[in-house]
Amino acid sequence: MATIIDGKALAKKVNAQTQERVAKLKKQNITPGIAVVLAGDDPASLIYTRNKHKKAIKLGINSILKKFPADVSQEELLAEIDRLNNDDSIDAILVQQPLPAQIDPETITSAILPEKDVDGLNPLNLGKLYANQRGNYPVACTPRGIMRMLTEYGVDLEGQNAVIVGRSILVGKPLLALLNNANATVTMAGSKAVNLPSLTQNADILIVATGTPSLIKQTDVKPGAVVIDVGINRLSNGKLVGDVDFENVKKSAKAITPVPGGVGPMTIATLMEQTVDLAQWRHHG
Amino acid sequence: MATIIDGKALAKKVNAQTQERVAKLKKQNITPGIAVVLAGDDPASLIYTRNKHKKAIKLGINSILKKFPADVSQEELLAEIDRLNNDDSIDAILVQQPLPAQIDPETITSAILPEKDVDGLNPLNLGKLYANQRGNYPVACTPRGIMRMLTEYGVDLEGQNAVIVGRSILVGKPLLALLNNANATVTMAGSKAVNLPSLTQNADILIVATGTPSLIKQTDVKPGAVVIDVGINRLSNGKLVGDVDFENVKKSAKAITPVPGGVGPMTIATLMEQTVDLAQWRHHG
Numbered sequence: 001m002a003t004i005i006d007g008k009a010l011a012k013k014v015n016a017q018t019q020e021r022v023a024k025l026k027k028q029n030i031t032p033g034i035a036v037v038l039a040g041d042d043p044a045s046l047i048y049t050r051n052k053h054k055k056a057i058k059l060g061i062n063s064i065l066k067k068f069p070a071d072v073s074q075e076e077l078l079a080e081i082d083r084l085n086n087d088d089s090i091d092a093i094l095v096q097q098p099l100p101a102q103i104d105p106e107t108i109t110s111a112i113l114p115e116k117d118v119d120g121l122n123p124l125n126l127g128k129l130y131a132n133q134r135g136n137y138p139v140a141c142t143p144r145g146i147m148r149m150l151t152e153y154g155v156d157l158e159g160q161n162a163v164i165v166g167r168s169i170l171v172g173k174p175l176l177a178l179l180n181n182a183n184a185t186v187t188m189a190g191s192k193a194v195n196l197p198s199l200t201q202n203a204d205i206l207i208v209a210t211g212t213p214s215l216i217k218q219t220d221v222k223p224g225a226v227v228i229d230v231g232i233n234r235l236s237n238g239k240l241v242g243d244v245d246f247e248n249v250k251k252s253a254k255a256i257t258p259v260p261g262g263v264g265p266m267t268i269a270t271l272m273e274q275t276v277d278l279a280q281w282r283h284h285g
Numbered sequence: 286m287a288t289i290i291d292g293k294a295l296a297k298k299v300n301a302q303t304q305e306r307v308a309k310l311k312k313q314n315i316t317p318g319i320a321v322v323l324a325g326d327d328p329a330s331l332i333y334t335r336n337k338h339k340k341a342i343k344l345g346i347n348s349i350l351k352k353f354p355a356d357v358s359q360e361e362l363l364a365e366i367d368r369l370n371n372d373d374s375i376d377a378i379l380v381q382q383p384l385p386a387q388i389d390p391e392t393i394t395s396a397i398l399p400e401k402d403v404d405g406l407n408p409l410n411l412g413k414l415y416a417n418q419r420g421n422y423p424v425a426c427t428p429r430g431i432m433r434m435l436t437e438y439g440v441d442l443e444g445q446n447a448v449i450v451g452r453s454i455l456v457g458k459p460l461l462a463l464l465n466n467a468n469a470t471v472t473m474a475g476s477k478a479v480n481l482p483s484l485t486q487n488a489d490i491l492i493v494a495t496g497t498p499s500l501i502k503q504t505d506v507k508p509g510a511v512v513i514d515v516g517i518n519r520l521s522n523g524k525l526v527g528d529v530d531f532e533n534v535k536k537s538a539k540a541i542t543p544v545p546g547g548v549g550p551m552t553i554a555t556l557m558e559q560t561v562d563l564a565q566w567r568h569h570g
Contacts, residue, residue, distance in 0.1 A: 106418050127412030130462075131454055133391050159477040161484075167465065169416055176461075177415075180452065180473060185484065187472040188465060192444040198487070199446075199470065 002253040005149055005228075011265035014148070015059060018272045022060040025279060032279035033062035034092040034118065034271075035084045039077060039103065040070035045096045052094070052268060059272055062089060070100050077103060078111055085113040091279040092118035094271070097170070115282055118274050120144075120174060129174060132181045136281045138274055143175035145266030146207065146228055147182070153255055155205065155226050157182040163199055164188045165216070165243075166209035171230055175207060196220075208243040218248040227256040230263050287538040290434055290513075296550035299433070300344060303557045307345040310564060317564035318347035319377040319403065319556075320369045324362060324388060325355035330381045337379070340553055346560055347374060355385050362388060363396055370398040376564040377403035379556070382455070400567055403559050405429075405459060414459060417466045421566045423559055428460035430551030431492065431513055432467070438540060440490065440511050442467040448484055449473045450501070450528075451494035456515055460492060481505075493528040503533040512541040515548050 038049045056063035084093045093116045109121040120140040128137045162184040166172045179186045200220045209230035231243030242259030250256050323334045341348035369378050378401045394406040405425040413422045447469040451457045464471045485505045494515035516528030527544030535541050
């Protein structure tokens with residue numbers, strides 16, 4: 001039976017460290033600040049942004065939530081980003097996705113100052129990560145949180161086969177770079193992959209981020225693999241499930257993240273941690 | 286028996302197109318210009334830079350070669366790059382690698398203006414490629430040339446398994462992004478990969494860029510695969526060979542590039558083509 005990777009417990013530990021760092025920074029008259037920009041009233045986005053806001057406040061981080069109606073113009077959003085880029089009390093800017101159809105995500109993410117880009121989506125930050133550059137730069141929070149989980153649970157990466165199912169800019173792509181930088185052999189497969197099981201069955205570390213409930217069955221997973229489930233899907237009966245058939249896969253995997261209580265809490269904890277990182281880098285270099 | 290992918294013939298075709306485009310631009314009083322910066326006297330680098338210089342001149346491109354001694358300081362190189370960034374007659378800047386030990390490649394590539402970064406190594410360009418952004422930006426020439434070869438030879442990429450052996454910033458990493466953007470399922474393996482043959486044997490498209498003569502044997506390649514050999518190795522008898530055992534692999538592959546006459550000529554042709562692209566983008570947007 002697999003070890004259950006307890007994202008909730010690890011997030012608690014990370015949050016405690018973040019809270020301590022915030023307290024220390026406050027003694028230097030620095031209060032880390034995050035601004036979350038939300039356009040429209042997507043119910044899931046409303047819940048996410050509210051949770052982020054509450055968590056920030058709880059950890060002592062200054063948090064502002066900027067809400068815009070669903071028909072906000074791109075110019076208005078860019079003007080807000082420009083104000084936040086120039087606001088010295090703000091260290092981290094997050095624009096909640098998905099954005100309304102009239103807004104171009106590329107234009108928005110490129111407009112966020114790389115030094116305040118807490119989602120790591122500005123192409124300059126993505127390029128630095130991809131090139132494995134030295135120095136400090138933000139990285140998308142879900143992949144960074146996953147790497148922390150793998151480290152905390154002592155998962156060996158060097159030379160191992162890591163397979164990522166899902167190619168999004170927020171999860172699959174930065175995770176590919178992080179795992180590659182850790183000397184894993186990485187495969188990234190999207191929805192167009194031919195014979196997906198032949199790929200996933202070869203994975204020592206399998207990460208699934210597709211948004212398809214129970215896409216990955218026990219027979220798709222190599223016995224002894226480490227399985228990270230990024231999916232969060234709400235079934236018609238209200239139950240939250242991941243992209244992996246948890247009950248069966250856990251019988252033969254070495255370790256597995258549950259949904260909920262796995263990747264989700266670590267994403268928010270990493271967002272808070274990285275907000276404090278950005279404050280520290282900006283004030284102390 | 287495999288189709289031999291004739292990089293030399295394709296390069297000739299690309300060069301003819303480039304020459305025509307240069308002639309048209311000259312009628313608009315625009316002469317594309319490339320500057321190649323060379324530090325030290327590595328014999329291979331001397332040959333490469335001289336070949337690039339001669340090819341540019343032949344196609345009507347303005348070319349300057351800036352040579353520095355092996356003990357040049359980083360400040361001197363950065364000052365030269367700054368001059369070239371501000372030189373309106375220069376559209377493309379290439380700093381020949383490898384650089385002497387006292388020079389930090391990250392600092393150099395980040396200093397080249399993204400709009401003149403003909404090697405596609407500035408992290409901003411790499412990040413745009415990785416995010417699959419729209420619009421015009423340069424991409425490393427060897428991978429771009431490989432994609433052109435695959436297109437010209439009608440190689441289907443969508444959903445296919447592409448395996449890249451070698452993780453360099455000039456070949457493996459940008460190629461990973463290009464193939465991923467073309468909806469292939471991509472695996473990138475480095476020297477630390479465990480059981481490399483099990484990966485290469487699964488490749489519909491296999492690209493090898495390691496600099497190890499005949500690393501890939503016939504048994505490592507799936508029958509019917511397309512094999513791209515980026516390696517150029519000089520044996521003690523003076524013979525040039527790739528990273529693939531060409532004579533045996535060609536018996537069962539569907540298509541294969543020879544060494545020499547495969548990827549090499551396409552890299553220089555793509556460098557020339559992209560120099561003209563950069564001139565066009567800079568003058569006409």
